[in-house]
Amino acid sequence: MTTDRSTVPPPRPEKLLTDEDARAVAAGTCRDPFATLGPTADGTGVVVRIPGASAVEVVNDTDRVLLTEHPAAPGVFVGPVLPFYRLRITWPGIGYGEGSVEEREDPYRFGPVIGELDEYLIGEGRHRKLWTVLGAHLLTHEGVDGVHFAVWAPNATRVSVVGDHNGWDATAHPMRPRGATGVWELFLPGLADGAVYKYDILGPHGEQLPQKADPVGFGAEPAPATGSVVRQLGTHTWADGAWMADRADPDTPGINDASEPVSIFEVHLGSWRRHADGTSLSYRELAEKLVDYVADLGFTHIEVLPVSEYPFPGSWGYQPIGLYAPTNRYGTPGDFAAFVDAAHAKGLGVLADWVPGHFPTDAHGLGRFDGTALYEHLDPRRGFHPDWTTWIFNYGRPEVADYLSANALYWLEEYHLDGLRVDAVSSVVYRDYSRRAGDWVPNDDGGRENYEGIDFLRDTTTEVAATFPGTAMVAEESTTYPGVTAPVGPDAERSRVHGLGFDYKWNLGWMNDSLEYFGRDPLYRRYHHNQLTFGLTYAFTESFVLPISHDEVVHGKGSMYGRMPGTHDEKMANLKAFYGYMWGYPGKKLLFMGTEFGQVAEWNFAGELEWNCLDDAGHTGVQSVVRDLNLLYREQPALHRRDCDGRGFQWLVVDDNSGAEVYAWLRRGLPGDPHVVVVLNLTPVERTGYRVPFPVAGRWIEALNTDSEFYAGGNRGNTGAIQTEAVPVGTEAQSAMLTLPPLSAIFFVEDLTFVPDDPATTATPADPVTTATPADPVISLTDVSATPVEDTP
Template identity: 40%
Template sequence: MTTIASVSNTDAYYLLHEGTQYQSYQFLGAHFEERDGCKGVNFAVWAPNAKEVNVSGSFNGWDGSHHAMAMNEGIWTLFIPELEEGTLYKYEIVTMDGDRYLKSDPYAFHSEVRPETASIVTSLEHYEWQDGVWQENNSSNQHLQQPLLIYEVHLGSWKRKEDGSFYSYVDFADELIDYVLERGYTHIELMPLAEHPLDSSWGYQVTGYYSVTSRFGSPKDFMYFVDQCHQKGLGVIMDWVPAHFCKDVHGLSRFDGTHLYEYADSRKGENPTWGTYIFDYGRPEVVSFLISNALFWLDMYHLDGLRIDAVYSLLTLNFERPEAECIRNEQGGEENLEGIAFLQKLNAVVFARYPDVLMIAEDSSSYPGVTTPVAYGGLGFNYKWNLAYTWHTLEYMKKNQTERSGQEDRLTQSLLGIRDENYVLPYSHDEMDPPTKSLLGKMSGEDNWQRFANLRALYTYTMGHPGKKLLFMGNEFGQMDDWDSEGSLEWELLQFEEHQHFAEFVKQMNHFYIAEKALWELDFEQNGLTSLNADDKEDGLVILLRKSKTNNEQLIIINNFKPETHEGYRLGVEEPGRYQEVFNSDKPEFGGSGMTNANMLETQEWSCQGNPYSIMVNIPPLAGVIFKYIPSEG
């Protein structure tokens, strides 16, 4: 059972102001206490520049004058007896200028369902976790050498009830978990869960960093969901948003009448593209707030990882800023030195407490060392989304087959940098957001058969390419239209044979990936990959050799990105033995043409493509075929 420990105010306040208080949620916010035999709630909020702070709520008719707080070291506190769980409250802030307004609690554990904005007195104690086996089995810190196959989900639009209302966390536990596991995924990644006022922001403009969104139920309902995931063998990753926050008046913006959480200089403190405020990473209390929040989700909800959104915007002072408005740091560069220091501190603290957790950077920059440990000068993440891979592969796949000749380097240039970072290869929600079209909608082709074949070929290539994998919901059965975040996935498509075939292809491909060590054990080692004729300008073929750690398992992945077939194609190989076809995206059960290699292939002492031996293979059109090496006996 996870508990919130009692802390000394003197020590806690000191560490908060030093920027080293990493569990500030244990004393800030609303906490049940007993004083002199009287049970009640202690409220505490950081608002050093306020003239007056009161607690206003459903218990006093929203008249804060009855419950004035006292300040010590910038922290306002008040114990109110006899309050019960579920009590609604806000902080009534009176600024030095005499303005008066209501603010939600930055550390609230629960909030009203939007559009209402009050915080709710809530205890996170006394949930009895049953995931001990999961926690014990996931403490090896060997995930770089393990399969990682992530299903990205926006809970609000995965599936809705017939009346259009949301599923609950309990509903998702009953339906979503088994669906994801049946399809072979190792982890589910949930788009931002922290409370947010606007559905269409998808959760990326947060008002309640410590409050799991009430759209789908209570905090303990979400604990139940995570617990069920773990008991059934599924890891849970959350999108986390420390790069910016929305300007809604009840949130963090100008919290005590001053720029408390955001930079005061609007050039640093505002993101004009997103219309949001940027955290002041140089303020110790803000650093404590954010790092405590990261640990909070790991501590209290047992999450297995955080995907950190918009890392590039933390690294530079001039993210999407017009050149005429660019600013410099004290060293004359464009780097946000405080943002970089925050990320390094974040990862150092998180890994010191949770060495096995996943810290994944969504970073579109070329900043070096994102997954290099902090001790060696890096940012300290253990994974980075390879967005360049996504962009280049999709640009290639959009091209008509007649335009692809000589363009294969769009696919293969990523092979040159597999050791630069520890990469996740993502086909995320950004590739489904209108008006970009779904993945299937991006595929070129003269008809639906070619479009599906192209997507199967792309998926097979991605499975063979070094790096962990992520796929956004709906792409596993070939959603046709853009993703509608205010509706539901197009589940009705599964009544059609071509979508049934495609869903079966993705399911079998995922399970094949999990079973084959050669596809993930040496993802970030140069000796785990060899490119065989990897840039054929005429045939449109990209051929990879993947190996396991012991070299006992070898797979040849042949990818054909043109509609022509290749019967009796001679392929050079390194060692003598036999090769067996073990996966083929062109199988009829996947919707393919059925061109396969049914017989075991024996190597011949016929040098080809720089290798001493070769085999003769049949390569179907617009397809990926995988062969497994079986060494010669003796």
């Protein structure tokens, strides 16, 4: 039976709440709202704040009690409390109309959500699953569905959750402070996935700060709006269990292992391909079209430019605001997970660019988050980047380093990424990065190394390797900092300037020298011989990736096509030779989208690639060369097994003193693997009868020739195979007379099945070859290469 207690006289309001506290509640300035709002400490009364209500009752399944408006604070209602109560609110009508009635839960009747262990780890800066505690989480708390909000703002005097649910009223939902950790939390019943919110913060002196997006938010509004969006994690049903198990198996080399082929297709998701109306493809559309395209070209990995939420499209994602939110531009977190899953289903690893080096100064971002330099250094010589006009993280603060390290783990766990490419590592490890003398602060030893940044990177790579074995951490590091890919080692053995623990480092020295060399008129290349040879003096000091990235096709640098000298046909030949040189060179491979078919224009992030280039046979020829190079790279262990091991490379022709610009080298795998010899002719002159040393007697298959007709070349070559002769050249006892097409790269693979008629004898030197029939471009791949693919997804 329901008992109507609405006429029972309530306790006097001032006995439950003083006038001063009532006014603080009304103004939303309580330091600890749970000390005043909700059930009173003795359990006899309740205080609620409902501005504009004409009446408020507390009700449950059996009772209801009318509350009294506090005389000192309009909108603040007090009275007796009921167990498991809800609020029944009567809103005034308009004119002579009747008012409306609604029932809702009181957020201030619920207990805290964050446990003591989580609170302790956050305070220590050692919570490596930080995203499971902070941010906005859909959950059932004390039997009621809603969203739990938690944010770190240790110097704030009040933090409130604001959004559409409360009319963006900062006084409506102040949060509960959690002691010395600086964390604030609040459970809001009834909110659902898709709710938009921000944090409204008063600084250390009660000053009003700009409303902030959630540093650990999982979703964001479309720009130019800047709110965070409640998003449920884990909505995607993964189908990559076997992939994940194989990757982590310690007994077999995984997809990221230095002994495996690693060929990366770098892509900006928004400008790879667009709809007819100019809009970008969604994550789920990319899961079909982009994934199929990359798999068809034989790449092993997709690397996406940063997908963390960012406000400025022109930053391409390198100035992120929401490190924990996949950008909404292409869909939801579940959609991005589906993209990764689809790539795994096609045998492709997925890497993402990660930006822990700096963050933008947008008012809704991390800068001066609680009114103090919280995430950044207070001293601009350490906390502000003058070139990028961005804030720099304070790596020496444990909570900040934890925020970043946990973010790396978040992407690997929640989205099954196979690795992260870490942007601008040099800016993290050096205090004087891009600064003039006097504009930076030396470390405690008087040097330029940023010890705090170095420790942060080491801790992150160590955590990633331990938690997600088989994943890869790749460094974009533009200096000669030693030991980027060296192991970190035990704490007791750490040098302050060595061993960052990355798996790979971008070889920017190789990239710069190689592009300068190939960009020269072939007439003058002979005077810059060292630009192709110098890189081998350090090629094995780190585990390198050879990057032709987005940075090389923007800001007036031109496209890869535009960088090549000569006529259209010569540009095509140069570009194919360059890719042959790159795939034959030791190191893992990376190409940015559009370079695989020689796009003519620079990359434009606001449009799509120049797919019409593929109407030209020269461009489809370049695309086919890249496809077949990838296949050859996968098939031949000598081309990948010792990419990062000096035993896998040997010069054969490095300086013939003739100005011919012919280069040749040997690639070795493990014992039993067929050797591969790579020969380049980097002048526009055909070389016939050119003798090249070979390391092993026998028959060598002409496995790929960039001048093949299958690649729109001149179809000059060596009839598909050559046999060595006992004619010493240099230190090698065997050699062969070759035809070297102009501006070409040729791959010769040792034929282990060949048995000479008389092994005890060798053939006499053959006459120079003057003509050649078409050579198959790749062993067993003639049918693939004979019909260049012109269609794109």
